[in-house]
Amino acid sequence: MSPRPSSRERILNSAEDVIAETGAIHLTLDAVAERAELSKGGLLYHFPTKDALLEALLQRQLARFQERADKAMARTPEGPGRRLRAHVLSWGAYDERMDRLSMAILAASIYNPELLESACARYREAFDEFVAEGDQPERAALITCAINGFWFTRLLGVSPFGDELKQALVAELVRLIDQ
Amino acid sequence: MSPRPSSRERILNSAEDVIAETGAIHLTLDAVAERAELSKGGLLYHFPTKDALLEALLQRQLARFQERADKAMARTPEGPGRRLRAHVLSWGAYDERMDRLSMAILAASIYNPELLESACARYREAFDEFVAEGDQPERAALITCAINGFWFTRLLGVSPFGDELKQALVAELVRLIDQ
DNA sequence: GTCTATATCAAGATAGAC
DNA sequence: GTCTATCTTGATATAGAC
Numbered sequence: 001m002s003p004r005p006s007s008r009e010r011i012l013n014s015a016e017d018v019i020a021e022t023g024a025i026h027l028t029l030d031a032v033a034e035r036a037e038l039s040k041g042g043l044l045y046h047f048p049t050k051d052a053l054l055e056a057l058l059q060r061q062l063a064r065f066q067e068r069a070d071k072a073m074a075r076t077p078e079g080p081g082r083r084l085r086a087h088v089l090s091w092g093a094y095d096e097r098m099d100r101l102s103m104a105i106l107a108a109s110i111y112n113p114e115l116l117e118s119a120c121a122r123y124r125e126a127f128d129e130f131v132a133e134g135d136q137p138e139r140a141a142l143i144t145c146a147i148n149g150f151w152f153t154r155l156l157g158v159s160p161f162g163d164e165l166k167q168a169l170v171a172e173l174v175r176l177i178d179q
Numbered sequence: 180m181s182p183r184p185s186s187r188e189r190i191l192n193s194a195e196d197v198i199a200e201t202g203a204i205h206l207t208l209d210a211v212a213e214r215a216e217l218s219k220g221g222l223l224y225h226f227p228t229k230d231a232l233l234e235a236l237l238q239r240q241l242a243r244f245q246e247r248a249d250k251a252m253a254r255t256p257e258g259p260g261r262r263l264r265a266h267v268l269s270w271g272a273y274d275e276r277m278d279r280l281s282m283a284i285l286a287a288s289i290y291n292p293e294l295l296e297s298a299c300a301r302y303r304e305a306f307d308e309f310v311a312e313g314d315q316p317e318r319a320a321l322i323t324c325a326i327n328g329f330w331f332t333r334l335l336g337v338s339p340f341g342d343e344l345k346q347a348l349v350a351e352l353v354r355l356i357d358q
Numbered sequence: 359g360t361c362t363a364t365a366t367c368a369a370g371a372t373a374g375a376c
Numbered sequence: 377g378t379c380t381a382t383c384t385t386g387a388t389a390t391a392g393a394c
Contacts, residue, residue: 041390045359
């Protein structure tokens with residue numbers, strides 16, 4: 001909304017850009033500060049440690065993803081497998097923003113796996129909700145794993161799949177849920 | 180076979196151990212040398228750069244995985260979806276060795292994504308073989324993505340799935356192929 | 359709230375002895 | 377084939393001025 005985002009937001013955006021463009025291993029405070037157009041001292045005022053920056057990065061992405069998921073859920077009509085279908089459709093429309101979430105997870109896992117505890121808890125929660133709604137556990141596992149596999153192989157640069165196959169995969173997942 | 184493996188093998192084993200125990204970010208030449216019980220100079224005689232070490236790590240894992248896949252293929256009876264079924268069963272029995280492959284891919288992607296080109300080519304090749312054998316592309320994509328998703332989320336520490344669910348997932352995948 | 363130092367340390371890599 | 381230096385760089389983090 002505001003023409004220039006707050007320093008905090010600018011820093012987080014810059015950190016994501018650095019990861020996207022140079023890889024998680026090159027995520028340095030220097031690089032982030034330069035890109036956010038402030039000094040390293042200024043950066044460290046907002047995020048006193050690199051871990052703090054990584055945690056904020058992850059939390060922001062998780063919150064965004066959750067928001068999208070909630071909206072998709074509200075749009076999806078009642079019926080068996082409703083939550084799972086909303087999950088698939090939300091993911092199918094998520095595009096390159098999904099990479100930002102995957103990147104944040106990857107970066108956190110590299111530098112400090114403990115930061116992932118909340119992400120892991122959220123994943124488990126989602127899975128439990130699917131099962132509670134009546135989906136078979138192995139079916140829910142199949143679908144969530146397929147989604148994660150698609151994104152992570154793409155993120156790591158080993159995916160042979162393009163956008164056409166992604167759409168076909170979404171359709172296949174929906175078919176699976178409805179059958 | 181030999182009581183003490185060659186230096187080269189010992190170094191690669193040590194590198195994998197270091198990644199497994201401390202994370203890819205802590206994969207340093209010092210740590211590898213110490214664990215392999217030789218000096219950094221000695222290590223650098225065998226692998227002149229860190230990239231060379233990473234590449235060797237990845238290639239060894241890919242070769243091992245390929246060997247297992249070939250054996251599984253030989254054991255699987257003829258019939259529709261044979262190759263895909265062999266792939267699923269080979270993976271299902273692969274256990275913690277799969278983590279070593281995933282780890283090598285992850286480490287390579289962090290330090291130098293270019294090292295992954297051969298892995299990517301292999302993945303694409305396998306996928307094309309499935310399709311050439313008559314499997315629907317979206318079905319083959321679904322199955323390979325599900326497998327990759329299972330392993331990578333587990334490797335990153337965000338997987339809520341245990342071994343029981345893994346077996347259920349294998350069964351579900353086979354069912355999908357046979358239907 | 360942001361800056362300029364600077365301290366401290368660990369990493370990858372090289373040179374040359376043995 | 378393996379060792380002990382050593383070089384060089386780049387990283388996180390701190391201290392204190394503005």
